[in-house]
Amino acid sequence: MNATFMHTFIRPLAILYPMAKRWLHRFHGGVFPQTYKSLSLKHPIKSTPIPERLILPVKQLSGQKVAWHVAVGDTVQKNQCLVRAAKENKKGIIVPIHAPTSGVIHAIEMRPLPHPSGLNALSIIIKPDFKDSALNNALNVNGEVPETPQQLKDILLNAGIVGLGGAGFPTFAKLPNQTGIINTLIMNGAECEPFITCDDVLMQTHAQDILKGAVMIAQILGIPSIICGIEENKPAAIQAMNAAAKRLTKKTSQINITIQTLPAVYPMGGEKQLIQELTGIEIPAKTHAIDSGLLVFNVATFAAIFKAITLGEPLTQRLVTVAGLGLKHSYNTYALLGTPFLTLANAGQPTHSIQDPLIMGGPMMGFQVADNHVPVIKTTNCILVQPPKPATEIMVMPCIRCGECMDACPVNLLPQQMFWHSQAHEFDKVEKLNIFDCIECGCCSYVCPSHIPLVQFYRHAKSEIKHNHAEQQAAELAKQRHEFRLARIEREKQEREARIKAKKAAVKKQAQKPSDASSAKSAAMKAAAARAAAKRATQQESKQEIEQSAQADEISQNSPPPLSARQKAIDTAKKQAAAKVGSKVAPNKDPRTSAKQAAKKAAAMAAAKRRAQTSLKNDSNVTAPKTEAKTDSNANPTQTTEHSKQTMNDKRTQAMEAAKKRAAERKAQQESP
Amino acid sequence: MSPLTPQSSPLSSPFAHNNQSVRQLMFKVQLAVIPALLVHIYLFGFGIVIQWVLAFATLLVVEFTMLKLRNRPVRPFITDMSAMITATVLVFCIPAGAPWWIIVSGTAFALIFGKHIYGGLGYNPFNPAMLGYAFLLLSFPVQMTQWTAPTEILDYAVSFTNSLHLIFTGNLPQAALGANLDMISAATPLSQLQIGLTQGQGVTESLTPIALEAQTHYQNGSVINGFFYSTAQFFSLNSWAWVNVAFLIGGLWLLAVRAIRWQYPVGFLSSLSLISFIFYTIDPNTYPPVDFMLLSGGTMLAAFFIITDPVTSSTTPKGRFIFACGIGILVYVIRTWGIFPDGITFAVLLMNIAVPLIDQYTQPRVYGHK
Numbered sequence A: 001m002n003a004t005f006m007h008t009f010i011r012p013l014a015i016l017y018p019m020a021k022r023w024l025h026r027f028h029g030g031v032f033p034q035t036y037k038s039l040s041l042k043h044p045i046k047s048t049p050i051p052e053r054l055i056l057p058v059k060q061l062s063g064q065k066v067a068w069h070v071a072v073g074d075t076v077q078k079n080q081c082l083v084r085a086a087k088e089n090k091k092g093i094i095v096p097i098h099a100p101t102s103g104v105i106h107a108i109e110m111r112p113l114p115h116p117s118g119l120n121a122l123s124i125i126i127k128p129d130f131k132d133s134a135l136n137n138a139l140n141v142n143g144e145v146p147e148t149p150q151q152l153k154d155i156l157l158n159a160g161i162v163g164l165g166g167a168g169f170p171t172f173a174k175l176p177n178q179t180g181i182i183n184t185l186i187m188n189g190a191e192c193e194p195f196i197t198c199d200d201v202l203m204q205t206h207a208q209d210i211l212k213g214a215v216m217i218a219q220i221l222g223i224p225s226i227i228c229g230i231e232e233n234k235p236a237a238i239q240a241m242n243a244a245a246k247r248l249t250k251k252t253s254q255i256n257i258t259i260q261t262l263p264a265v266y267p268m269g270g271e272k273q274l275i276q277e278l279t280g281i282e283i284p285a286k287t288h289a290i291d292s293g294l295l296v297f298n299v300a301t302f303a304a305i306f307k308a309i310t311l312g313e314p315l316t317q318r319l320v321t322v323a324g325l326g327l328k329h330s331y332n333t334y335a336l337l338g339t340p341f342l343t344l345a346n347a348g349q350p351t352h353s354i355q356d357p358l359i360m361g362g363p364m365m366g367f368q369v370a371d372n373h374v375p376v377i378k379t380t381n382c383i384l385v386q387p388p389k390p391a392t393e394i395m396v397m398p399c400i401r402c403g404e405c406m407d408a409c410p411v412n413l414l415p416q417q418m419f420w421h422s423q424a425h426e427f428d429k430v431e432k433l434n435i436f437d438c439i440e441c442g443c444c445s446y447v448c449p450s451h452i453p454l455v456q457f458y459r460h461a462k463s464e465i466k467h468n469h470a471e472q473q474a475a476e477l478a479k480q481r482h483e484f485r486l487a488r489i490e491r492e493k494q495e496r497e498a499r500i501k502a503k504k505a506a507v508k509k510q511a512q513k514p515s516d517a518s519s520a521k522s523a524a525m526k527a528a529a530a531r532a533a534a535k536r537a538t539q540q541e542s543k544q545e546i547e548q549s550a551q552a553d554e555i556s557q558n559s560p561p562p563l564s565a566r567q568k569a570i571d572t573a574k575k576q577a578a579a580k581v582g583s584k585v586a587p588n589k590d591p592r593t594s595a596k597q598a599a600k601k602a603a604a605m606a607a608a609k610r611r612a613q614t615s616l617k618n619d620s621n622v623t624a625p626k627t628e629a630k631t632d633s634n635a636n637p638t639q640t641t642e643h644s645k646q647t648m649n650d651k652r653t654q655a656m657e658a659a660k661k662r663a664a665e666r667k668a669q670q671e672s673p
Numbered sequence B: 001m002s003p004l005t006p007q008s009s010p011l012s013s014p015f016a017h018n019n020q021s022v023r024q025l026m027f028k029v030q031l032a033v034i035p036a037l038l039v040h041i042y043l044f045g046f047g048i049v050i051q052w053v054l055a056f057a058t059l060l061v062v063e064f065t066m067l068k069l070r071n072r073p074v075r076p077f078i079t080d081m082s083a084m085i086t087a088t089v090l091v092f093c094i095p096a097g098a099p100w101w102i103i104v105s106g107t108a109f110a111l112i113f114g115k116h117i118y119g120g121l122g123y124n125p126f127n128p129a130m131l132g133y134a135f136l137l138l139s140f141p142v143q144m145t146q147w148t149a150p151t152e153i154l155d156y157a158v159s160f161t162n163s164l165h166l167i168f169t170g171n172l173p174q175a176a177l178g179a180n181l182d183m184i185s186a187a188t189p190l191s192q193l194q195i196g197l198t199q200g201q202g203v204t205e206s207l208t209p210i211a212l213e214a215q216t217h218y219q220n221g222s223v224i225n226g227f228f229y230s231t232a233q234f235f236s237l238n239s240w241a242w243v244n245v246a247f248l249i250g251g252l253w254l255l256a257v258r259a260i261r262w263q264y265p266v267g268f269l270s271s272l273s274l275i276s277f278i279f280y281t282i283d284p285n286t287y288p289p290v291d292f293m294l295l296s297g298g299t300m301l302a303a304f305f306i307i308t309d310p311v312t313s314s315t316t317p318k319g320r321f322i323f324a325c326g327i328g329i330l331v332y333v334i335r336t337w338g339i340f341p342d343g344i345t346f347a348v349l350l351m352n353i354a355v356p357l358i359d360q361y362t363q364p365r366v367y368g369h370k
Ligand code: SF4
Pocket: A398, A399, A400, A401, A402, A403, A404, A405, A406, A415, A416, A419, A444, A447, A448, A449, A450, A451, A452, A454
């Protein structure tokens, strides 16, 4: 095969030029940190005693309610459900929590979370009774493979299974609802982080379970092929998985299982990196693997799925690597969820008394916990115990633009440029450099000869950008609401005016017609008044046109129905003054508004204007005749008798003509000034 | 230095590092110069050592003063060795017998105006060594072109004490073979070529004196015996070419240890070869051959030690290549049609200006973006 051909040439070359190893994998960059995996592989899985207290944080997202199944003082059995998302939550992102052992609910209180933020969370504290009496088949399964995806999802939700590899996203929510969407199921056994060996050990000991879990999912979702990627530095795991796969393929011949050996490079275990390596597919930006027909789970997740489906056992413990250069005895153990970190760390015979914060996860992507008593949670794959830092730390130097970071970045970003702009607080430029594609793998910081904590800068920049966007969005929303209101006020006013004008024009027309001598005088007077009023109204209208285009930020409250044209003119003048002030203030108000938003705003304004104009037109065509007809019949009874012979039809035609004439007149008047 | 840690605690990942540092990087570059230094001493005498010591002393004084003035920690920055590279490059650029104040003023200028003025390491837009060299070339054109002749032409090696005397007094001691300054200086092949061409001679005629002279000496057996004698004859390389070869060797090592990136030498040398090949093919009598272009002047020094300065070059992979190609072409243009015999300085400075532009238009494709 081509790949092996490449390997035979590149391996020897790597002796001369170590970075030639980068040519062995398909994604860009990558680094080769010392793995230290043998530290914890030397020893068999250690059994650790049940701790004095178990702490089970209840992850609460804002606005999501939970339903408590227990209260303080209750006695619980192992695997008993303690709390789950309340029924009314549509997006049940919270998965249920089960008791890892039997005991008494000691308290429900705030405890620190194992999270970079160091936040506290409401936690259930269990005081174990050390009997470990368990509920069998707590999930009430029949041991059969579920028929439909929905049944599968229900089981996974009830079992409280989340992705055990890293982010801890609920597994049921990742699954599609229909069969046939996924064409490849990928098992992530890369485990590229230094020190961590829990997946390796799990594959060595539970290869059968893992693969069975995968095959069940493949059967339910109609997935034709399963690929398992394992880094080449785990020969025992590869062997075990291969053997298990061979046995399984005999039974389930319709599903194609491949165990693939991967070059050992960090971050091979990154979802997108693994997919690219195994399938050559590059997940397009802003889409998920599932959009490309791929489903990726960690091997440990498959083992948990298997247990849930066949034994009805919820997720209450996991394999954890407790390792580090600060331990004499690094080991792997099945830790009950809720076991405090320090308990596990102390079981590894630390070389010093543990004062420094422990690290959850590996050295590349892990984080220091705020409190060493934080509990093991579902995503805790490793507790890293490093010796105390030497007092003289290597000084951070300025960026020398060497580009090592760029060559190491698996996403092919420009870390140095993102750094310069983050440092200069030019967050818009950082965003343009696609910072949100950064997976925070730490390769760039790892190779930076200037020892710049690059990832720290990116985290900071990301949060700043998010914050700015939230602010911008709020401002935009307020602005839209305001503009909508302005447009509505404007429209209402114009409608009113049109009505009044139509009325006046009608009066005028009537006056111009030959009439009785007795009413001639009063008609003439009325006509004069109407003309004057109409003229003033037109003037005012042209003023309003100006006002409309100006961006009034402040406007006097819904103006009362205009009584006289003069009153209206005064009002308009006031409003214009206000508008002027407003438009002066407006540009300074939101300097962040980008050109795009300005364009959007302009479009919205234009639309509002158009709406107003159409309504105006409709008014002159529809409302006017009606008003006129009314005027005809009610306002001038003398004339009505004169024209009594005319049919209603004639009247309407007349009224329409009058309206047309009026419109023409108005147009002419508009054009003249 | 700027406060480099954003206000977010606790310290975040990664907690591992490959233990590379700026100092190590610069040290590797420094090591890679050694072959060229040895060859230079062997072929041109001890002048360069004295120049180098002078440059180093200047460097220490200037760096210390500037860091103190700029209120920066002295120790980490003086030991980052970046100034050493600047000084070393400058030493190789000036004539080995140039008066002492040349290298002193050049180094001081390069460090102060090439680096510290802009905010120190990492912030300078121009290659400091090239800025210093340009300053010297424009200010002291005479001294800067009095090149010490190689021993193969001189017939004897300028001794250490004689070099010392020359550099500090501007003259050779009378006792020393009664030689005067003119006798030990010679035009470099590049300037020879330029002079020849301006006088209407063809390339071959302009270059024959050097080749002939060397040839004669070899035949007389008066030149230092041994390895260089025979190999030089074999490759028919002149002394300047030998220094270039030594730089090439050091440079290849730098490539292997990833102290420099391949885009620079490959881009620079290939563009220079290509353009000289094209013109040489068009008119071999007016334009020098490719191998001459590659092995004369500071070509290899530039390819591996000057244009590779990461601070002042483009940072994207494609950008680096374009940057290097640009320099290659400019060097040829200046060498062939410009008034300076070697165009590297100005070619580098010109391309330094173009760096932000290149960077902007050569952004690599990010994963998942078409
Ligand atoms: S690795 Fe460090 S010094 Fe080099 S370019 Fe990146 S940020 Fe700058």
